[in-house]
Amino acid sequence: MSKGSYTYPDHILSIFQSAAAQISRDEQAEAGKSHLEAVPTGQEGLLEAATEVAGVRMQGRVDRKARGPAQDEIVTEALSPIGLAKVCASLGLQYLEAKLKGDQATAERLQSEMADSKCDFRWASTIDQYLRYFGPGGTRAQIPYVTPKRAGETVIQIPSNATIGLIGDWGTGADPARRLLTQVKAQRPDIIVHLGDIYYSGTPQECEANFEEIIDDVFERHKTNIPVYTLAGNHDLYSGGVGYYGLIKRLNKKPFTQPASFFCLRTEDAKWQFLAMDTGLNDYNPFTVNDAVTFVNADEEQWHRRRIEEFGGSTVLLSHHQLFSAFSPIGKADDSAKRAAYNPKLRQTFETLKSLRKPIPAWFWGHEHNLCIYEPYIGLSKGRCVGCSAIPTFVDDDPYDVVEGLNAPPKLVEATKLSVSGNVFSHAFATLSITKQGPIKTRYFEDLNGSCRMRYSESISGD
Known part of the structure; x- marks a missing residue:
């Protein structure tokens, strides 16, 4: 599988990848493919090159220093299509950064280099279009967050015997995402919940x-209209x-509309x-991309508190985002290079909700592209990560490698790790089947080269 699907926790690099993906969609549409087919698969030259360049920048290295137009013209004449794509991607990222800094002279020079290098004629203009997604000075744009006051106190009723199909980090548009969703459909869910991204x-x-x-296509929603909810x-x-x-x-449609x-x-x-809590809103730090410790807004936390109090x-x-993790760092390490395995702000929210003395037996999250079925930890009986529904995780990037310096890391339930096929870990999803008389029957399925296999099953009791 291509590494064009790698993603980075940085809004500038992510919008840069979005611009490259738009070029890929445009090219496929011009080739006569339908709009549904014309989505990025990770195989296109510019998109894959943009992902590689973004990865280099994410590591704090500069992939390529801009050279004069004449020199670039000589170099790119002999480049392979892959080599040319990398040059164009690198120029494009530098162009975007110059624009965000307001450095018009550098931006104009880089735009000329892109033309001289025979980059796609739409590349610079597409980046220009994507500038509208930034706030002042290249910051993340203002989020049109719907406050609890605007959202109101309404809850959405679902059947007492419903089955929920749970997917996480699924929105790639690539073939594996579609294939996994087809497997979800085969389990006949009544509701789909996406854990975000x-x-x-x-x-x-x-x-x-x-x-x-x-x-809409996989579930034929023009016929079934299955409710779909997605977290931020x-x-x-x-x-x-x-x-x-x-x-x-x-x-x-009403009355199933997601209000916020x-x-x-x-x-x-x-x-x-x-x-469902919004942890995406506050996963942002304009000065560093890796150390943000996200949280739920105070007024939203009170909204959730009221839902539990009345129930x-x-x-x-x-x-x-995860309450805790053994495999992904949360926040900064201390002076002795030690770090907690949990998010202290989300733990405080959890403690606030638990203080109401109502049963909260499980918490499902995504964010990590992994399946993690944990033993009880910090007062939570069942902490579950299901963020592995579409983004490829490679064997070389072992998702089960415990973070160095972690204090008392949580442990996995035995024999629940994802399987490996070739050099990639499998994708997975879960179903939660509610029963009127008993616990929630929870099943975790993985996609093994197109075959759906149940990886683990358990019951979530409300006692």
Whole structure:
């Protein structure tokens, strides 16, 4: 599988990848493919090169220093298509950064270099179009967050015997995402919940092509109209959230419309509710991309508190970001290079909700492109990461490598790791089947080269 699907926790690099993906969609559309087919697969030269260049920049290295137009013309004449794509991607990133800094002279020189290097004639203009997704000085644009006051106290009722199909970090638009969704459909879910992240930066075009159209097509929603809900991940908001908020307004008809980036699904018999929290909003630091410790806004936390206070049943929490992890660092290490395995701000939210003395037996999250079924940890019986529904994770980047210096890392339930096929870990999803008389039957499935296999099953009890 191509590494063109690598993603980075940085809004500038993610929007840069989105611009490259737009070129790929345009090229495929011109080749006569339908709009559904004309989505980035990770195989296109410029997109893959842009991903590689973004990775170099993410590591703090400069891939290529700009040279004069005459020298570039000589160099690029002899380049292979792959080599040319890398040059164009590198020039494009430098062009974007110059524009964000307001350095017009450098931007004009780089634009001339792109033309001399025989880059796609739309490359510079596409980057110009994507500048609208930034705030002042290249910051993340202002998010049109729907506050609890605007959202109101409404909950969404779901059947007491519903099955929820749970996917995470799924919005790539690539073939593996479509194939996995077909496997989800085979389990006959009544509701789909996505734990967040539509790649690369949640632009309106990506929300449509990489999420909405594929779900509508696979589930034939013009016939079935299965309710679909999606949480706010960090990638959904990198372009300012305009795509995400437009998406949730039109995904479902009333009374199933998702009112905000947070919501409550409650069974008709009042035995279970699912509280979806917005952790994507605050996963942002303009000065460093890796050390942000996200949290739930105080007024939103109170909204969730009220949902639990008024409810006599059990609550399952949902979020994009993890409460804890053994395999992905959360925040900065201390002076002795040690770090906690949990997010202290989300733990405080959890403690606040637990203080109401109502059952909260499980919390599902994504963000890490992994399947993690943890043993009980810091007062949570079942912490579950299901962020492995589409983004490839390679064997060389072992997702089960415990973070160095982690204090008392959580442990996995035995024999629950994802399988490996070739050099890639499998993709996975979960189903949560609610029963009127008993616990939630939870099953975890993985896609093994097109075959769907149940990896693990368990029950979530409300007691």
